[in-house]
Amino acid sequence: MPEGPELHLASLFVNRVCNGVVFTGAVEKSEVSKSPDVPFTCDAYRVSATSRGKEVRLTLTPIKTNSDDKPPKRAGAKAEQNQEPMDVVIRFGMSGFFRFTPENELPKHAHLRFYTCEEPRRVLSFVDTRRFGSWQPNGTWQPDRGPCIMFEYESFRENVLSNLADKAFDRPICEVMLNQKYFSGIGNYLRAEILYRLNIPPFTKARNVLEALKSQKEDDEKTAVKGELEARSGKKGVTDSAPDLQTDGDPDLLSLCHTVPLEVVKMGGKGYDPEKADYSAFKAWLQCYYVDGMQSIRDHNGRTMWFTGDPGPLAPKVTKSPKAKKRLKKEDHDYTDTKKGAKKKHTETSTKESKVSKAANGTKTPTVQKRVSRRRSITKAPKSTQEEQVNHSKENAKPKGRRKSSTSVAQSQASRAKRTRGSKSTPEEPSTPQINNTGMRRRKSSSATEPQRRGCRATRGSVRQST
Template structure:
């Protein structure tokens, strides 16, 4: 699922490809999409994008013309409109030629060019959504990347809320406090801090202050004597704060994307090599109370859901069972093949033995009676028709004798 860094990279991509491009006409929606129509039609407008956590906002701004009154009368938009997107599981933006439109382009913005191009919102699984004339969702907190001070204050000032009684791995997915953090980011953050995923979130966060101690140090000299901290101590200070890591780790992903972000030519090799914990071989994983897979190393902590088992272990067991079943099937197949191969020979031997037995039986009968088996067979009796004809002849003979007398 796209997380905060991916949505920010998507906004950078839109701003890059739409820079200086004029769009025209109506915003078109695919027939299969159940999201709302975007009631925006304009002769000429521009598109810009901004991101905040797990949301992206496209701003459609009409280009002012000399005859603005005629534009209003003809039903053309004269005011800017914001369209807020949430990417769901597979959403992204794509800028392409009209004849190269992606299959799952569910919302489309057409350029005012001779060879028309299209900015489209592509969503294969259709879990994403958009809201015309939309605003940032009210129940989402400040962005962990670009509103760090507000994000930190929002978390520290609400630590008394019951939500922080839950395991820290589950609280990190709560967008009211950690807007932009998703499944792979929580795994990487907790792994780097060596925090078990299933411990109380409050126990991890209660020692933190509203203002980042590292930010304080930047505004003040290290000490009166002018001594500097050792690199080791400095590194420990920088990587011991959960809220700070929620800010720094997503920015690392953004820097991986750089200016080369293009969903049509996506290369995830750099991202895969960056991962240290999420879906990495040798790591453990469990399902949390919400059914989401949590990757970690070492002890999971005391708040593991009851009956929860390692997903990776299940996969391995299933694979081993499948391998065993495959081996058994191979053995059974080889046995059946060998049986089929041996069957004609065995059948032939059986037929020969039966023939020899019948010949020996016929020979023994001839020796006893002096006749062959065919000769020793009882003669067939006359059938009922022959018997009836003979009887009628005898009766007619008797009747003739009596008449002659």
């Protein structure tokens, strides 16, 4: 996320590329942006920029031109012209920056565009890939933001030390440093670098860290007379707008909040410049933020804090590094998507192989062999044979109740034969069930007894007629 130094570098970039360039027409906004339209239209105007904390203010200043030198009007331009300057305050969000390109090379995510009056035209555009940035036409600096850490250092220091009774300072110092009401311009990497240089545990109570600086404030008040004498002698002191490093005395937390951002600004284009995207000098400058060997945990706001040593008494309970957590989550995700599926596939393959090997070695259980052979015989045999085999399988199924012995089965069949009217048992009718070639018991077909039953019916009918 761009912080105070990056926004100041962005303002310097706008002033450099727009120096002597005349813009014309209306300010255009992309269709997907949710920020308001900029109602500014002028035949000729200039653009300049200033920064304060995490805000950049673009000033659109109309210029007077002769009637012969007026640039041609663009199609669809508004007839009403702005005669007064307009300030557009821009906040960069997570990924905002400025680009100055030819019109045919307009960036993809250019959400606010200012066109020049030259041919071929060029465009100053505010690019924001994630669209977290915003702008406000006719805007001013937000009142809830404190003095700038770089260019309003004395006011910044006074604002912090005079409001230590605020409940905001009950929180850890690393979280208070992101509060733009008191630390306007400080962001994630700046707080890590400042606390690392002073060896302050990031999750120490902010009031405990800053109360020690009150005594230093009293000493500064005692030396006010000395400063007046130096001013009378013609020596120039440090003003709020001067970007000079404060090197007098031992550095403390508030002084490093002023000097460390200015170190990034002094790197210029070799530092955090989105136009060149060369971060080698900036990465070499970092001592703690995203440096190998450092620890990192998420604060209570979900922001990653980089540090070394003891985190402090107010550290969150979950002290696991977010970087390690992300890597672990990725490994778990890969495990569930690939390794688990591979394991399942391996299990199915091994089960099939074990079945094939058992079949080859003849190690299958008898029950399984019977079922397999029975299914194969039913599918391959003719339809009539299939029906007989199905009947055999039903007859041989285990009854739900108590199983009868073979002797009781034979006796029941014999008693059935005796109860048949008009029928006589013959030696040809066996009293015991037959056994087929497969060793399975089956009942005798009823085709042999059908003629006898028909005869019995006929005899009964004849007897009735004779009677």
